[in-house]
Amino acid sequence: MVKKPKTPNLHDELNFARFGVISMHSRVDQGVTTWNTEFTVNARTFRIEAITPQGRPHGIDTDTLVSLETLFVAHGCPEDNWVHTTAYEVRELMGLANNGENYHRLRQSIRRLYFTSVIVGRKSSLTGTQKVRWDNVGVRFFEGLRYRDSEDDGELSALESEATLSIRLGEQLADSIRAGISQVLDGQLLHRLEQPPARALYRTLQAHRRQDDGQMLKELQVPLTEWRQATGLTTDRSDLVRRALASAHEELLANHYLERAVIEGRGKAAVAQYTFADTHAADPALVRLLRQAGVTVARATALAGQHPERVEEALRFLELRQRAAQGGVRNPGGLVADFLEHPAKYDLPADFVTPERQRQERASQVKEQKLSAEREAQTLREAQLNQLGEASPAEQWTAQRATLQMLLKKHLNAAQWSQLEHLAQCGEIGAVALTRELLEATARSAVKEQIDQLKRKLNPLLPVE
Template sequence: MATKDMVIRHDEPNLARLNLVLALNRTELSEWAREISVDAMGTISIRCTAPRHGLVPHGIDNDILLGLVNAAVLQGLPEDDTVRLSTRELLQLSGITPSARAYKNLQETLRRLQYTAYDLTDSWYDGTKHRWRTVSFSLISRLGAEDNTKDVSNAGQWRAETLLAIRLDDSLMSNIRAGHLLPLDTEVLSHLRQPMTRNVFRTLSFQCTGASQDSVLAFHVPLSIWATHLGMHELRSDSVMRALKPAHDELIKVGFLKSVDYTGRGKTRTIRYIFDNIRTVADPETVALLVRYNVSGSRALTLAQSYGAEGVQRAVAVLEALLQGSYKTKIRNRAGLLSDILENPDKYDTILTDVEGTAVSVEVDCKARRVETEESPAPRDEKSARMILLNQLDDTEERRRLRDRAVELYVHHRASTLELMKLLRLSDEEADAFLTELERR
C-alpha cells in the first residue's frame, strides 16, 4: 500500500453523524449514554460501555477509525471485512506521524475500539436497505497482530513492521461496500492539528453536505445538545465555548467555516455555524448505482462527484445498450468500461445518441431490442432482480406484490435495470402505476 495512493479520504456517514468517539483528548469515562436530536433526521439514541477498568474511545481514536474506513476502501472492500496493513501504514492513513509513542497509543486505541460495546436504538442507517436499524456492536470485531521481524526483544511491543489484521463490524463494512460514504476535503483535513478540531470537522462535514442531497450554508443547534453530542458531558456553557474556540479558530483559518455565532443565554444558548466553502458531494444513490456495476467504493465516489447523477445514469444506459447488443460477448470488465464511457463520451457518440431517443433505447421493450440485435437477450433471474431492488419492497404484503410484479417483468426482459431502480424512488401508488404501464407496453 503506497503512501502516494493515500490522498483520498472518505467517512462512513453514520460515524460522522453519530459521533461514537468522544471529541475530548482525555476522559475518565467508562460509559456514556445520549438521546438527543441534533438534526432533522431523527433522535440519536446511543449507549456506550467500555470493558471493565477500561475507558471509552476518545481523541485520536476517531482518527484511527477514519484510517480504517479508508483502508477498507483502498484495499478494494475485502470480502472477509478484514483490512491487512502494517502499523506504520495505518498511522499514515490516519494522519498520525509514526513514532514509538504512536505505536503504543495505536495498540490502546484498537483495543478500545474492539472491546467497547455500542447499543444504538433506531439510529444506525443501513445504506444497503435504506432504513434505520437498532444494532449492538463493537467497531472492531477481531484484531490480530504479527511481528514481521527477527528481533525477539520486547515481544508484544508494536513497531513499524508489525502487521495487523483488523476485522471491522459487518454493519459498517456493509455500508462501505454499498458506497454509503461521505467524501472529506483532504486539503482541509491535512491542515487540522488537533483531534478535537478533526472531530468537529467530520461532524460538521456531515451536517454541511451529508444530511441531504444539497449543500447547506449554515447549521445551528442548541449548545447544550452540541456539547453532549461531542462528549463534553456536564460542562458549563462557558467551559464548552472555551474548549471549542481553538477548533473554531482553526476551521475558520483553513476556510471551512466563515463564522461561528452564539445567541441566547444559559440553556437556551444556540451555536450557529456558517460554512465558507460549499463543495460538491456525491449523491449516495449515484454512488450505489456505480457500485452495482462493480466500480470500487473510492472510484465510485470520485466518478459520482465529477459527473453527477445525470451523467452516471446516461453512462449506465449506454453500458446497458452495449450489454443487450452484439458487444455483450466482448465486454470483460463492466466497471472499466463504465468509467471509460463517463470519461470519454465522444468515443460513444453513436450509442449516446441512440440511448437518448433515436435508434436504440435502453428503456424500450424486449421486442424492440431483438429487432436491433441478432442475438437474443442475456438470461435474467429473480436473484439479480432482488439485488437491484435492494430488498426495499419486502417489508409489507402490498410492497411484496409490487416486488413480485417487478421481478416478473425484469426476468422476461420487459423492464430494464434502470426501470427497477426507478421503483426505489416511488411511493407505493406511483410504483403500482409505473408497473401497470410497463405491463401494458
C-alpha cells in the same frame, strides 16, 4: 496492499458518526469507563449507553475508525467483515508520521475502539399517546482483532509496521456500510486539518447536516447543551465547551469548509449555528455505480463530484465497449474514468444513445402510449354510446347514470339531479346524447356553457345559478 493516494476521499458510516461515542477531545479522563448521554440533533434523538474499559475513544480514534472503514470499502466490503491490512497502511491513511510513537498511538486507538461496547436507542413517540418508545441495539466498532506488537528496552508497546493487522468490523457497522448508509469525507480537507478535534468535528457536522434523502443542509443550528453531547465533549461547563469548539471552528473556517460558525446566547439558551461553504460533494449513489464499474474509491468520489451529469453516459459507453470487445475490456474502471476526464478522445458511434437521449425517447414513448390508449378508449366509448343509443330512455339512464353523476356532481344540486333523472327516463333528455355532449365540451374546455344549457332545460322558469 491497496495503494493509497496522497489525499484519498474516505468512507464513513453515517449512524456511527452521529452517535457521538468518539469524543472530539484530544485528552479525556481515562478513569471514566462507563457513561451515557441523550441528545437531539436535526430532529434525530439518540440515547447512548457505553462501556469503555480502555477509556472513552477520543483524539485520533476518529481517524483510525474512518481509515479502517475506507479500507473495508476498498477491499470490496468482504462478507466476513474482516479487513486484512498493515499498521503502515492504516497510519498512512491517517496522515501520521512514520515513527514509533505513532505506531504506539495507533495500537492504543485500535484497542480503545475494540473494547468499547455501546447500546444505542432511537426515540419515537406513539401516535395519540404521551408514551415515548425507544428501539435499542447493541453495537461494536470492532468484533475481532489480530495484531503483532513489540517492546524495546521498556519502551511502550508499538504495532509492527509491516506485520499483518486484521480487524473485523462490528456486524451493524459493516452491514450499514455495505448497504450504502455512509458518507464520503473530503480527503484533501482532512489532510489540511492539522488537529484531531477539527477532523472529528468535520466528520460530525457532515453526518448531522445530511438529510434522509441525501440532501445536505446549508445551515445547521443545535442547542449547545445537545451539541456538547453529540460531539462527545465531556465537560458541562459552557465556557469550556466554547473553548473546545473554538479552535476547531477556526480550522474549519480557515479551510473554507464553514462560512460561519458562532455560538449565540448564554447558559442553557446558547445555540451553535453553522453555515456551510458551497462544495461539490459527490452523490454516494453515483460513487457506488462508478465503484461497481471498477473505478477506485478516491477516483470515483472525485469523478462523481466533478461530472455527475455524465456518469450514466460513461457507464453506457462501457457497456457498448464490452459488447464489442470479444475478450472484454481489460481495465473497465480506467476506461470509465478516462472517458469522464477526457471526453474529446472518444468518438461516439453514430448509433450511440446517450442516457439523456434515452430518457427523452422513453418520455416520448410514454406520451405516445398514453395518447394511443386515450384514442382507443375514446373509440371504444363512442362504439358503446352508439350501440346504447338504440336502447330505451330508461335503459340509457341506467347505463349512463354513474358516468353522468361523475360529470355533474359538482354542478347540480339534489333537486336538479332529481329533475334530470325524471326527464331522462321519460325520454325528454337522452342520457347517451347528454353524455356525449358533456365529454365533447370537456375536450373543448366549454363545460360551463354546456352545464348552463342543461340547467335551462331542467327548469326554464328559473335563472341559471
